[in-house]
Amino acid sequence: MAQHELIDQTTYDPNRLLDALLEKMNLKNDAALSRMLEVAPPVISKIRHRRLPIGASLLIRMHETTGMSIRDLRDLMGDRRTKYRLSDAQGKPKPATPEVNAPSLH
Numbered sequence: 001m002a003q004h005e006l007i008d009q010t011t012y013d014p015n016r017l018l019d020a021l022l023e024k025m026n027l028k029n030d031a032a033l034s035r036m037l038e039v040a041p042p043v044i045s046k047i048r049h050r051r052l053p054i055g056a057s058l059l060i061r062m063h064e065t066t067g068m069s070i071r072d073l074r075d076l077m078g079d080r081r082t083k084y085r086l087s088d089a090q091g092k093p094k095p096a097t098p099e100v101n102a103p104s105l106h
Contacts, residue, residue, distance in 0.1 A: 014047045014054055017062075017077035024066055037061050 027033050034041040046052035
């Protein structure tokens with residue numbers, strides 16, 4: 001399985017971000033953090049062990065829950081990217097699908 005480019009960055013440290021959230025929200029452990037962020041506990045574990053990057057939806061949830069800016073959250077985890085790559089499929093309208101002739105009910 002290929003790793004995400006963020007995980008390979010030398011400055012990336014998700015533990016620093018997770019520990020900062022624990023402290024800011026006065027939480028005792030990762031289980032409490034997972035409940036606060038409404039994610040399954042294995043998600044936090046996978047992030048801590050760098051098997052899963054912090055995705056955009058989780059980053060937004062962290063922002064909404066803590067009130068910290070996205071920039072501050074990204075700085076805490078060491079994400080120094082200034083641009084994000086979007087896949088070719090993102091932002092494009094879905095291709096038109098041919099209509100299926102449904103039988104008439106009359």
